Amino acid sequence: MLEVGQVLRVRVATPQESHYQLKQKLGQNAGRQTWLAEDLATQPAEAVIVKFLAFGDQVQWDDLKLFEREADVLKQLNHPRIPKYRDYFSIDDRILWFALVQQFIPGSSLKDLLNQRQKFSEEQVRRITTDVLEILIYLHSLIPPVLHRDIKPSNLILGEDKQVYLVDFGAVQDRATAQGATFTVVGTYGYAPMEQFGGRAVPASDLYALGATLIHLVTGTPPADLPQRNMRIQFSDRTTLSPHFIRWLEALTEPDVDLRIKTASQALETLNSRITSQSSSLVSQPHGSRIKIKKSARSLEIKIPARGIQFSDTFLLFFVSFWYGILILFTKGAFHPFLLLHWIAGLFPLSMLILPAFGEIYIRFNHNYFFMEWELFGQCYRKRQGKTSVIHHVHVSSESIAVNNRPLMAVSIEAGAEKYKFGAFSPELSDVEREWLVREIKEWLGL
Template sequence: MLAEGDVIAGRYRIEHLIGQGGMSHVYLAGDLKLPGKLWAIKEMTARMPRELQLEEEAALLIAMNHHRLPRIVDFWSSDSEGRSYLVMDYIEGVHLDQHVRRLGRSFKLEMLIGIGVQICEGLHYLHSRKPPIIHRDLKPSNLLIDGKGEIRFVDFGIARKFRPDGLEDTIKLGTIGFAAPEQYGGRQSDGRADLYSLGAVLLYLGTHCKYTEFTTEAMNLLAKNGFSRLAPTIEKLLHSFPEERFQTAQEAGAALAKLLERPQAGGVRVRNKVRAEEAGEVVPGRSIVIAVMGAGPGVGATHTAVSLAHSLARYSRRVAVLELDPRATAFERIFHRLGAEGRHSRQLPNRRARMEGVDYIRTSSRVEMLDLFAEDYTYLICDLGSSRRKDLLEEFVRADLAILVGSAVAWRVDELELFSTDAPGQIKRSPVYCLPLATGTDVSRLQKSLDTKQVFTLPAESNPFVPGQAMEMALLQACSEVLPQGIRPVKRGFWLSSKK
């Protein structure tokens, strides 16, 4: 074993041991070339079967790129004692079983479902590789949850590529209680083995780390802990025969996400809600989602989203503006500014801040966004930036109102016209076009070329956190079709309603 202070590869200084198994040790290490940078270093002993050499794990991970998987930065093997070393991102978090024990009764259904959905995201990526990657050792101690609530996979020691011509696994490994029956002989394990392990993980967490088999006792404890809605899904995941389980991680994730749908207040049935939303209607009793996207870079999508949020906050107590593009940095700069001023803001957990009646939230997953519906916001304003990422375009499509911010200058108007070819599926309503500083002539010209009346100019506004009356009127006019009657603009001013 390595000791504190040891330096390996002339670069990595060992801080302390952070984990170990029967065949490996994981250390926290500082980087002598990048002071302050920490890495996790996995040391594998020489006494390993050929199929489990660290080279295999390194080769698998280096070829992958997903936010739920560790990033490999260095690898070497065969030191004087035959050991191998893998250097990867250090993820500051806790194992899932430790996380649940710490929360105790505060661990709720929505949290457990969210964990399951995130695990499915990682499994879907692995199983979609060509050939598919099978994890084979999914368990709470191989999954971390960080301070942002994100799930990260941290050990791929016995993962392998699926071989369509293989009759059974070369080696039979996995953790008893979490490994699928087919991993112990007679059949080759495929992606459905990982789904069995997912079911065992969910059952284990839902019974507060007591059961991994779906027995009567486990089912009763699951119900007692408030997770009875998950029981049918877990039971299907834990079926002994792979063909009786969910067949893909994507299918399992969709089934879990569906459990997050909440019945509407006032006796509105879920199926009526679905029909209404499919027809493009805003259903009373839930958050109104307004997506704001830029037709190109630098057109003012974030400025528009922030101005809209603060305009609506004058009529509702519950407004949030969300930054959904994980590569965006606007909210980070806003948070820094708020922290520096420290007068008009209140810092909240989970990448949040509150200013002038609006919650600013950085979120990087659909699950996090779904959780916000449980917080009873009246309006959720989604800042999607100007990226053409598929997941962001999908949020634009499914929003109650989609606002496309663009430029009216002659050499950029084609960005607005080309956008419709990028947007997938059917948008609930035709998008509303907002053009900062456009003239009346510009608006008329674009209404004609875009074949829509939903084109609006936005006036100059130097302070989006406290928008002036002209900006407020323009934005509420653009959003009028999804606003309640009480704050819809009329010819002279607005009908003002009290905050609700």
Template sequence: MTGKILAERYEVQRQLGKQTGRQTLLAHDLQTQKLVVIKQLFLGSDFEWQDLKLFEREAETLKALAHAAIPRYLDYLEIDEPDSKGFALVQTYVEGKTLEEHLRSGRTFSESDVKQLAKSLLEILHYLQKQNPPVIHRDLKPSNILLHSSSGHSVGQVYLVDFGSVQNQVAKCGGTITVVGTYGYMAPEQFGGRSVPASDLYGLGATLIYLVTGLHPSELSQQDLTIQFADRVKQLNPHLIDWLERMTEPSLSKRLSSAGEAWRALKNPRPIDKTPIPLQPQGSDIKLTKTSEFIEIVIPPQGLSFNLMALISAALPVNALYFRLLFSIYPWQFDHLPIHYFGVIILFILVTLSSPLVVIFLFALFRKVRLRIDRQQISCTNHLLGLRWNHSHSAPRQEISYLEIEEIDYNVSQVIIQAGNQKYRLGVKQGLSESEIEWLATELSQWLGFKFKIT
């Protein structure tokens, strides 16, 4: 391949990369006497039309862009040779090493380096997002970022390359789902074939997390799709850690939405709430599930607690009065029953189950309460022996206006979520302790994105 001349103009110097059905070459332009990069796509047995669609989109996108930190479109060729057929995209050559190569060679990046990189890349993304329609790179990662003239005091000139996964806001893939990107740097929405400008912010945030931790994002643990890295970079400014967390927030509604917003947030960090997050109280059986799409709290049956036993004791006279009243209204004579014997047994069971004392027992031993908030609504339901009914009517998620801990009495409180005209309460009626109430209020506050108040 070395020395081969393509289109009677480009003399191949060496191969830069190769994948199935495609390769990237470094070539010498015999007309301009400059080095160029040639990306080739071959029409082989493994060829897919979607590959050609992305290849042509890359060419069209580069042709429309004019930015010093992005390779410039030069030429588009059809390859029609006896041993190969396909297409080739010619673009300017950028000299330098990728971030991936720097990391593999053992280079470390200081906090100042990270901020310089963030500033340069956000400026590039800002340019792309200002296009009409906005351009989304969709594969922002260390191997697609080049550094030129890098020194110990400066990261040098930063370039964003490889627009092979590019998409604009109107270039959707019809009824099909096209998942492109690299695992670890792909925002969660990209796994569903959806990409927005904030998807590139996620890739940038994950890239910078790689720089400060030295670990690929997939090597770091996750909690509810959130990359857990803060414990590994305690030497970093807390405001930078907070900013990186906002860049890689799994939920689009919580992630920084544009390059301009991300740059403003980096220059003017928000106040950090240093209130520690309480852990689930020891011995608590509450099941809490949080993802980027929903939060769900399942409170198990409270069992026969001391307070409940006191309530049962108080209910005994009421229960006795209930049976006495019932049998006085229906003075059944069991030796002259007009109905079948088994019907009597069923009737007796129904009467027994309807007594206040039995209802209290059933609720204490078998009732579960499930509170769920997702992107559409908030709901609270009771579950008892296969039966299910609403604790309160469901309400739209956007109607949630505030969250509070209400003190009912000394050392007795409850969590209240106000949504429109509905109030959702979790507290002593569900057998919650004070520590469980504080823990749930904090978790709900974090997921909803606003603080709770104490009244």
């Protein structure tokens, strides 16, 4: 029976005995116990973690094989953010206990922080992501690759030095599963991908588990409790993440392993390239532009204001006034059916004058939807809506209508099979401004 204060005297390969004094039980389940202890052989005594496996009715041979594999793998690892192997031994105290001793990492697990209702900002999540990916790059580059197979919040420790440590290699795999061979199912539901439960874990399986863990951090909800569609975790409507980070997480948690990001190096490169693009790209508003943009991690709002009556409108204003003046003079206010076409013909030049002078355009994006509204004198006369997640292309396109033998240009947003355009009938919107708006929208979307 293991008790607080108990000193374990262990004779290892050398004649010298090791002494471990048990200080605090940290966890227990199904023949397993984890203790905080002190290594009395060091001066001063150093804190260590001792994991025990009781060989008996609750423990199968496969459990013991995994336990021994964890010890063997930890012996070979040398990374500053992986707990170092210290000792492995067995004790027979009515029950045969196997024990693995490893370095103690002071800090809190991400699970503990989630239980304390801590909120994680996008900047914090990015730092955690980078730390874990650097560890996975090391593990996956070993020969053979070492797969952790159980990345989740409880196995990630935020140390007192603010760095993230990967712990608990109890499900580790350091060799490929032979075709047709039996295998032990490992991993945690909600975090482990489907191929892992089929015994076909690959480096991308650890990436999926990392992605699911990050989704837990940003939503505060375990991935198993989030809705799914076509086996994809649906989380974007529960976060304030920037769209490009959401897309990156979606690529990391792609259910089809063949379509998922393949390596930790690729994942880190993709993440960093988007961070660099976001921070260093020079998307400046053209001088003199009156367009108003308001953007944050959650939304992008664009307002194309009315330009008012300008001197260039003088001729058009005179023409419209003259046209309707003549009609009123000849009809003397009475309705004549044969003059209906003349009234309608005057509407086009009238709209060419009124819409740019007094019409405004609003384009709003959030993580779920985008909206385009056209207003005249404060009243919306046209509105379109689409889904942000299906936008795949934003560019300047030419319209079939031409003015003075020059085709009208519009900003085109392609979402799925639909096209959403604005700015074609806005003479105050210059070519430079259209290109600038395209860059702003693409930047916010992470395209």
